[in-house]
Amino acid sequence: xxxxxxxxxxxxxxxxxxxxxxxxxxxxxxxxxxxxxxxxxxxxxxxxxxxxxxxxxxxxxxxxxxxxxxxxxxxxxxxxxxxxxxxxxxxxxxxxxxxxxxxxxxxxxxxxxxxxxxxxxxxxxxxxxxxxxxxxxxxxxxxxxxxxxxxxxxxxxxxxxxxxxxxxxxxxxxxxxxxxxxxxxxxxxxxxxxxxxxxxxxxxxxxxxxxxxxxxxxxxxxxxxxxxxxxxxxxx
Amino acid sequence: xxxxxxxxxxxxxxxxxxxxxxxxxxxxxxxxxxxxxxxxxxxxxxxxxxxxxxxxxxxxxxxxxxxxxxxxxxxxxxxxxxxxxxxxxxxxxxxxxxxxxxxxxxxxxxxxxxxxxxxxxxxxxxxxxxxxxxxxxxxxxxxxxxxxxxxxxxxxxxxxxxxxxxxxxxxxxxxxxxxxxxxxxxxxxxxxxxxxxxxxxxxxxxxxxxxxxxxxxxxxxxxxxx
Numbered sequence: 322x323x324x325x326x327x328x329x330x331x332x333x334x335x336x337x338x339x340x341x342x343x344x345x346x347x348x349x350x351x352x353x354x355x356x357x358x359x360x361x362x363x364x365x366x367x368x369x370x371x372x373x374x375x376x377x378x379x380x381x382x383x384x385x386x387x388x389x390x391x392x393x394x395x396x397x398x399x400x401x402x403x404x405x406x407x408x409x410x411x412x413x414x415x416x417x418x419x420x421x422x423x424x425x426x427x428x429x430x431x432x433x434x435x436x437x438x439x440x441x442x443x444x445x446x447x448x449x450x451x452x453x454x455x456x457x458x459x460x461x462x463x464x465x466x467x468x469x470x471x472x473x474x475x476x477x478x479x480x481x482x483x484x485x486x487x488x489x490x491x492x493x494x495x496x497x498x499x500x501x502x503x504x505x506x507x508x509x510x511x512x513x514x515x516x517x518x519x520x521x522x523x524x525x526x527x528x529x530x531x532x533x534x535x536x537x538x539x540x541x542x543x544x545x546x547x548x549x550x551x552x553x554x555x556x557x
Numbered sequence: 558x559x560x561x562x563x564x565x566x567x568x569x570x571x572x573x574x575x576x577x578x579x580x581x582x583x584x585x586x587x588x589x590x591x592x593x594x595x596x597x598x599x600x601x602x603x604x605x606x607x608x609x610x611x612x613x614x615x616x617x618x619x620x621x622x623x624x625x626x627x628x629x630x631x632x633x634x635x636x637x638x639x640x641x642x643x644x645x646x647x648x649x650x651x652x653x654x655x656x657x658x659x660x661x662x663x664x665x666x667x668x669x670x671x672x673x674x675x676x677x678x679x680x681x682x683x684x685x686x687x688x689x690x691x692x693x694x695x696x697x698x699x700x701x702x703x704x705x706x707x708x709x710x711x712x713x714x715x716x717x718x719x720x721x722x723x724x725x726x727x728x729x730x731x732x733x734x735x736x737x738x739x740x741x742x743x744x745x746x747x748x749x750x751x752x753x754x755x756x757x758x759x760x761x762x763x764x765x766x767x768x769x770x771x772x773x774x775x776x777x778x779x780x781x782x783x
Binding site (some may be wrong): 333336337340343344346347348351352353354355356357358371373374380382383384388389392393394395396397398399400411412520521522523527528530531533534536537538541542543547548 | 589635758779
C-alpha cells in the first residue's frame with residue numbers, strides 16, 4: 322500500500338469510527354467560543370450582589386453574640402437587599418445563623434416571602450418570579466456540587482433564569498439559565514463524561530482523543546498527496 | 558462533491574495545524590491526571606477554630622472608627638494563623654485588622670511562611686517566598702500575591718493573596734505543562750483563559766465547515782467503486 326493510499330484508508334475509517342465524536346467536538350467547541358463566558362456565568366442577569374453595610378445604632382456586641390451562640394467559627398457583618406439594618410452572619414460547625422445586629426433576633430432560616438423578595442432584588446432581568454421552591458434532597462444536576470438545602474427561584478424570561486439562594490444567609494449562591502444549560506450539555510459532549518460532566522480523565526475520552534489525533538494527523542498527511550496530485554493532473 | 562472536496566482540502570490546509578494542536582492538547586488534558594493538575598495533594602484545609610470566651614476582641618464599632626463606615630461593604634471576623642482578624646472589604650480593596658486591638662495588619666514574609674507551612678501537605682521543604690505586585694501568569698488576576706516555593710519533585714508553588722492571606726492558587730510542574738496546552742487550546746496567547754477571542758472564533762468557524770464537508774464526503778468515500 323502506498324503512503325498516500327494508507328493515509329486515505331486510515332482517514333476514511335477513522336472518520337467512520339470517531340467522526341461523530343470529532344463533529345461533536347467541533348460543534349460543542351464552536352458553541353463555547355462564540356457565546357460570551359461572562360454571559361454564560363449570568364453576570365448580566367443579576368444585581369445587588371453586595372449591599373453596603375447599613376448605618377444603624379451600635380449593634381449587638383460581639384461579646385453578647387459569643388455568649389448566645391456557641392461554637393462560632395467566623396462572623397460576617399453585612400447588609401442584604403431589603404434589610405435596613407446590619408446583619409451578623411454567624412458561621413458555626415452546624416451551619417449559618419443570621420442575626421439582626423441591632424435587635425439580636427435570629428432571622429434564619431429566612432421565610433419564603435423573604436426569599437422571594439431577595440430573589441426579586443437579585444434579579445436584573447425583565448421576567449417575573451414564577452416559582453419558588455426549597456430544595457432539600459436530590460439536587461438537580463445543574464447544582465450538583467452545592468450543599469443543600471437551597472431555595473430555587475424561577476423567572477419567566479426567555480432564558481428560563483433560576484436563582485439559587487441560601488436559606489440562612491440569604492446570599493445568592495449561584496444562577497442558571499438556558500444558555501448555561503446548553504453550555505453544560507455541550508461541555509458534557511466535549512469531555513464525554515455523560516454522568517457527572519466533570520471527569521476529564523475518563524477512559525472513553527482518553528481512547529477517542531488518541532484516535533482523534535491519528536485522524537487529524539492522517540488528514541494532514543493526506544494534504545501532501547492531494548495537493549501534489551492536483552498539480553500533477555494537468556501535466557498528465 | 559468536487560466543491561466539497563476542494564473546500565475540505567483547503568480548509569484542511571488553513572486550519573489543519575490548529576486542528577492538530579487542538580487534538581494534541583485535548584489528548585494531554587485527557588491523560589494528565591486532573592488531581593495532579595489542580596495540585597490537590599499539595600494542599601490541606603486549615604483546621605477550623607472556635608471563638609472561645611478567652612479570645613480578646615475589640616468591638617468593630619470601636620476599632621474601625623477610622624474607616625468611613627459608609628465605605629465598608631462587609632466585615633468578617635475570622636481566624637488567621639494564631640490570632641483572629643477583621644477582614645474589611647471595600648469596593649476597591651481589602652484590609653486586615655487585628656481583632657484584639659484593631660490595629661492594621663499588613664502581611665509580611667513571616668506571616669506568609671507560616672501560612673505556607675500550615676497549608677502545604679506535601680513532603681518538600683519551603684524554599685522561599687517572594688512578593689508579586691503585578692498579575693502573573695501563574696496566579697492570573699488575583700491581585701498582589703505572595704508566592705511560596707517548595708522543594709518537592711512536583712515543583713509546587715502556593716500563592717497567597719497579599720491583602721488577606723487566602724490561598725489563591727496552587728501550582729506545580731504538571732499544571733505548568735497543562736497551562737501551555739491550555740494556551741494552545743484556547744488560542745489566547747497572552748492571558749490564556751479568554752476562549753471568546755476573535756482568533757479562536759475564526760478558526761473554529763473554519764473547523765466547523767471542515768467537519769461538515771468531511772461528514773458529507775464520507776458518504777461518497779464508502780460508496781462502492783464503479
